Amino acid sequence: MKVTIRNPRRELEIEGPIRVRDLVSSLGFHRDAVLVIVDGRLVTDDTTITDDADVEIRRVISGGDV
């Protein structure tokens, strides 16, 4: 499956199927720091992603001096 990581952008090829929770931890992200979007839809941690899916991992941490 193609995995696009946003902010900053990079692309990876990862073998599926894989659960969202396992994908996020294998890439070293905190679960609270990302949203996972599969084929354009927001999904939960226990969703299994099939090998033909298009996946976006969107980082959500932001901020300078607030």
Add this chain to the structure above:
Amino acid sequence: MCRGAPVIDLRQHNAAFCEEHFLRFCRSQVTKTIEKHQMFGPTDRILVAVSGGKDSLALWDMLDELGYTTEGLTIGLGIDNYSDQSTEMTRRFAAERGLALQVVDLAATYGFSVPDAAGRTGRVPCSACGLSKRHVFDQVAREGGFDVVVTGHNLDDEAAVLFGNVMRWQDDYLGRQRPVLAEGDGFPRKAKPLVRLTERETAAWCLLRGIDYVLDECPMADGNNHLAYKELLNTLEERTPGAKQDFYLGFLRQGLRHFEQGSDTARTDLRACEECGAPTSADRCSFCRLRERASTTSVTVELGSTKHPTGATS
């Protein structure tokens, strides 16, 4: 029991939500915050500080959806493409919804950009940026007669700031870390209606509501302590869901009152800045001193010259 497809799990609430119930959850958290802290009422004029990022656009969207009277204010910071993109995203958001937006360009109005300020004064970029934004928000609110300025600070922001303030035991900052600051001494009322929502939740709100926001991080913020504190707190959250919420909301319930007294007395010696009239404890305010050092040319400060109605600029 809800039969909708779950789209997000919120481990601090030990629950997964479908789209409809998640959006309802966000609205209820914001409404609860506004009412509990008496931030503003249905007839107040609200100035929304907008950056083009997920938090401020989610906030503006929610307040507009809840029926409040809002106007946006965005500041062109002059940080390369990042600022241009941020302003463009904000203009598009406002135009699509028919919302009023003021755009103040720092360089055109005050003669310097954030990179200028950092380069010419040696000040940390985030510090110069924060000082400039607060000054412009206050000035526009004062001159425009707004009842309150609202910002998109979320739970992660507030928990990270609290963590930093505790690390350095900055009791004056701790005493002022409230979700709403009353108006007075020439300052407008300021409120943070998103303090019960995490930034993952505000990002999900934008995604589900079809709001395009600036995904790139500010290139000048890289490596600052605020981001490091967020990482640390998310590490803790991973082990103990709800840790950030307990830390921040627990501070509001039990910790804040121990620091408030000192912070209130700190504002009694304020007078008007000789140059711009903003409240300050010195002859000239911090912003005017920064402007003098950061700008290369003399400029006349007339906010009206950079004030655009949304429709005329998009």
